[in-house]
Amino acid sequence: MHNTLTIFKRELKSFFDSPMAYVFLVVFALLNGWFFTTTFFLYGQSDLRTLFNIVPLVYLFFIPGITMGLISREKGLGTIEIISTLPIDDRDIVVGKYLSAVALIAIALLTTSLHFITLSSFGNSIDYGAVFTGYLGLLLVGSVYASVGMFSSAVTDNQVISFIVGIAIIFVFWLFDKVLIFMPDLLAGTIQYLSVEYHLSNISRGVIDTRNLIYFGSVIGFFLFLTTRLVESRRWS
């Protein structure tokens, strides 16, 4: 736990020591701000639904961008040899780095709180519960995508490849919901259960169901497990 925290702190600081975190946060805020405000005043509804719809799409590029270097850069620079020969488990390295990405995503979500302030200033009969669960849903989806990003970062020592692999896998998860109508009934249920959007929409409605939480938890666990295995695989190469 102590080691996970040390890695987490180093990674989070390293995001903010370079211009990367600032560029991402500003672009994230601008993109979401643009898409949200262009429709918000047209609908005249006191909710953040448009925001909650657009963020997962922005995630598609944003999250692989955050995670692409987390492991591939260490492999490329050779610093993986430094941390792997310190008395620390590969699992702690992976979890520490993962949590730093999740923290940056949480900070990015905070930049959208401006829209919430706008909403609460001008709107009436706001469903605060739905806003809370909506944000929780976005954080969970971000966490799932970050675990995918970790995996794609561990696949290669090239950050560009890692970025593209990350987008591709996240795109597949995002696509599950869209291709549902083309699926035979037999598969539809399974595909729907695998779809991130399906679970997000449940949570966004204000329902926190353990089935959805188990889904998010197991996908995250699965990808982090694979990532750890990939990091360990250097021993046997």
Added chain:
Amino acid sequence: MIKVDNLSKNYDDVKAVKSISFELQDGQVVGFLGANGAGKSTTLKIMTGYISPTSGNVYYGNRNIQDDTSDIQKDIGYLPELNPLYSEMRVHDYLKFISDIRGIPSSDFKNAFQKVVEECSLNAVAHRTIGNCSKGYKQRIGLAAAMIHDPKILILDEPVTGLDPNQIVEIRQLIKKLGKEKIVLMSSHILQEIQATVDRIIIINEGSIVADGSSESLLKDSAGGKVELSIDVSNASENDIKDMKATIPSIDIHSITKNDSYTNINIEYSNSNDPRADIFNYAVSKKWIILEMVATKQNLEDIFRNLTSNGKPS
């Protein structure tokens, strides 16, 4: 004590390390010498638990690096080849990060930090960003990171690469000092570095150990332990020179070159049988005047070249 037992490592079809064995005792500075690609770094990577061997074991006392990796890594300070560093971090923050993972309490960090900064002469850059430091400083930052927890074992892969001659002398002295109480294993492909620093040299070639011993014993045992002796004498007749072989049988006369005022005699003899006193007495008996007598011993450089040039001990 470290025991490397029948260690082998294959990368696909390439046999990088072929069943090597050696032991390292406490308080010993050992040089691991070999040409580039001889298997030095692979061996060190296995010894530090970074990669696993294809077969064989590395024991630290009773513990095996494969089973007690983290536990053993606590006792090791490792400077990898090419010295990778987090260039965006400041030197202080980097060493703090390493010491946090090493479990050094914050209260002890200040002292540990000052000690390594002092030992590695990092005062001028202690709060600078690593990426902005010179190559020599970077090398010493890597060394400081390997030493910050005062480990029992130091494994240094090419520690003096990129340093200028003054810095090399400083690091050699530091390594020698550290070697009094620790096991230090340092690799290099440059012989002079190793020769000047270590108590014992292990030479590796194409994945196999081809020599192991102190530099003196390597010289003594080396197959080519011959010495060339060049003597300039005046007042010597050619016949007397040729007769010298009959009086001193351990020498071989290679050449006799007559100059205007003196004659140069080139002699070869075996290192174990020094004939120089006999040559002097012979010269006195013949009333020669010795102007110069220079012995050129075969050096470690020659031995290293012999051992590593053709893949077989010569």
